[in-house]
Amino acid sequence: MSDNRAEGRSNVFLTAMLDTGDSSIPVRIRNLSSRGALIDGPALPSVGTSVRLLRGRLAATGELAWKGTGQAGVNFGREIDVDDWVQRIGHSGQQRVDGVIAALRSSTRVPEEFQASPNPKSLASISAALNEICERVAARPNLSVELGEELLNLEDIARALHPPTAADK
Numbered sequence: 001m002s003d004n005r006a007e008g009r010s011n012v013f014l015t016a017m018l019d020t021g022d023s024s025i026p027v028r029i030r031n032l033s034s035r036g037a038l039i040d041g042p043a044l045p046s047v048g049t050s051v052r053l054l055r056g057r058l059a060a061t062g063e064l065a066w067k068g069t070g071q072a073g074v075n076f077g078r079e080i081d082v083d084d085w086v087q088r089i090g091h092s093g094q095q096r097v098d099g100v101i102a103a104l105r106s107s108t109r110v111p112e113e114f115q116a117s118p119n120p121k122s123l124a125s126i127s128a129a130l131n132e133i134c135e136r137v138a139a140r141p142n143l144s145v146e147l148g149e150e151l152l153n154l155e156d157i158a159r160a161l162h163p164p165t166a167a168d169k
Contacts, residue, residue, distance in 0.1 A: 009033045010082055013101050016055040018074075020045050023144050029055070030071070032086070034079040036062070040071045047072075058085055123161045130158040 014029040018039065027041035037053060037060075045051065047067050053060045053074055062076040103109065134151050 009038075010086060012086055013105060014055060014086065016053055018044070019052040019054055019142070020049055022142065024054075024140070024142065027053075029053070029085075032080075032082055034076075034082055036065070036073060036075045038071060038073055042070075044070070044072045055085060127158045127161040130154060130161070134158065 009031040010033070011031050012029055014032075016027050016029050016039070018025045018027045018041065025041055025043060025045075027039040027044075030038045030040055032038075039053070044067055045064055047064050049064045051062060051064055051074060053062070053076075058080075060074075060076045060080045061078070062074045065073040065075045067073075134154050137147070138151055
């Protein structure tokens with residue numbers, strides 16, 4: 001693989017998932033080039049591990065090239081289009097996180113479209129949305145036992161927010 005440092009890198013702050021096949025780890029992409037990325041996150045895998053970096057509908061396969069305290073470098077097996085990765089993608093929640101982080105980094109006001117809604121949703125709709133998220137995560141084929149236990153806790157919270165009534169059954 002080529003030396004990524006020879007290429008131009010985009011300094012970014014993007015949320016993503018690092019999939020090792022055995023587990024998925026939430027990470028932040030700190031800089032990005034067409035052939036690699038600097039990531040940071042908890043419990044990063046060992047150097048040489050085959051990984052997939054996932055962001056919304058985008059995925060890049062590669063290998064962990066180096067690892068330091070809380071950071072690692074990923075070399076991609078194929079070039080990616082950096083512009084695709086840095087544009088606002090994914091669901092609105094991802095866009096909101098990216099927008100808030102960008103505002104914080106630049107010490108500017110958070111744009112209106114990324115601020116919390118003045119009209120909070122009902123507990124029933126929050127509970128339903130939380131249940132939908134739990135179902136999607138639970139359907140992942142590589143769900144870890146630890147994450148499964150956390151999902152059960154989230155389901156309990158969803159039920160506490162809106163216990164089922166006769167009308168819900």
